Amino acid sequence: MVWLRLVTSALVLVAIARPQLRGRSRDDWLVAAGFALSLGIMNWAIYQSFARIPLGIAVTIEFVGPLTLAVVGSRRARDLLWVGLAAVGVLLLGLEPADLSVAGVAFALLAGAAWAAYILLSASTGRRWPGLDGLAVASVLATVLMTVPAVLAGGSTLLDPRVLVIGALVGLLSSVVPYSCEMVALRSLAPSVFGILMSLEPAAAALAAIVVLHELLSPLQWLAVACVVVASGGATRSRPLHSEPAPD
Numbered sequence: 001m002v003w004l005r006l007v008t009s010a011l012v013l014v015a016i017a018r019p020q021l022r023g024r025s026r027d028d029w030l031v032a033a034g035f036a037l038s039l040g041i042m043n044w045a046i047y048q049s050f051a052r053i054p055l056g057i058a059v060t061i062e063f064v065g066p067l068t069l070a071v072v073g074s075r076r077a078r079d080l081l082w083v084g085l086a087a088v089g090v091l092l093l094g095l096e097p098a099d100l101s102v103a104g105v106a107f108a109l110l111a112g113a114a115w116a117a118y119i120l121l122s123a124s125t126g127r128r129w130p131g132l133d134g135l136a137v138a139s140v141l142a143t144v145l146m147t148v149p150a151v152l153a154g155g156s157t158l159l160d161p162r163v164l165v166i167g168a169l170v171g172l173l174s175s176v177v178p179y180s181c182e183m184v185a186l187r188s189l190a191p192s193v194f195g196i197l198m199s200l201e202p203a204a205a206a207l208a209a210i211v212v213l214h215e216l217l218s219p220l221q222w223l224a225v226a227c228v229v230v231a232s233g234g235a236t237r238s239r240p241l242h243s244e245p246a247p248d
Helices: 002-017 026-050 055-062 064-073 077-093 102-128 133-159 161-185 191-197 200-212 219-238
Strands: none
Touching (some): 002 133, 002 161, 026 055, 026 133, 055 064, 064 077, 064 102, 077 200, 102 133, 102 191, 200 219
């Protein structure tokens, strides 16, 4: 599934962006390669975690990465207040009893570290590459990185039309659209503020459980959702946007 997401992302973004590869510096390519590595590891690790522990708990643990980034990037007491409120929401989401495996938690933490790296490298890639060129290149590189493991794990299943269609849809909805929007957002948002805004993801995962898995939120989980929503809104309102010109 991770490979199918990346393939879909690579094909669509290359077709849309038609990245210009000539004249790129060595540093441009190193940043794009690092971005690709973080992209591949982030997706692979969180799916490994999903296979072992509940989705909501995995995403909650994964958020440790962006939250750490937000803490490191905070400079004022007010910033730390929003970070703390987001952290409270994440902790509340993680208080529900669940059977957790060490491997599942470890993969979620790895995904969180890759997520933090993804935020920083996405911002750097967006500054160095025009439009969606950098994201398209990184998606191609990440696809190449995951091809051999995907073939070994999936085999002939990767040629199943139903699997291909589902993979393409998931790729469009969870890779092409959000990654493109995030790269554009990181051209005007500080990574620390972006990291706090990502606190909406654990809440979104909990809400998705209602729709997809028919799991009702407990009062404690609703309180957690309120914490992360308020923290995200407060972080955005209290921090000025930093505006950097996009590459020509």
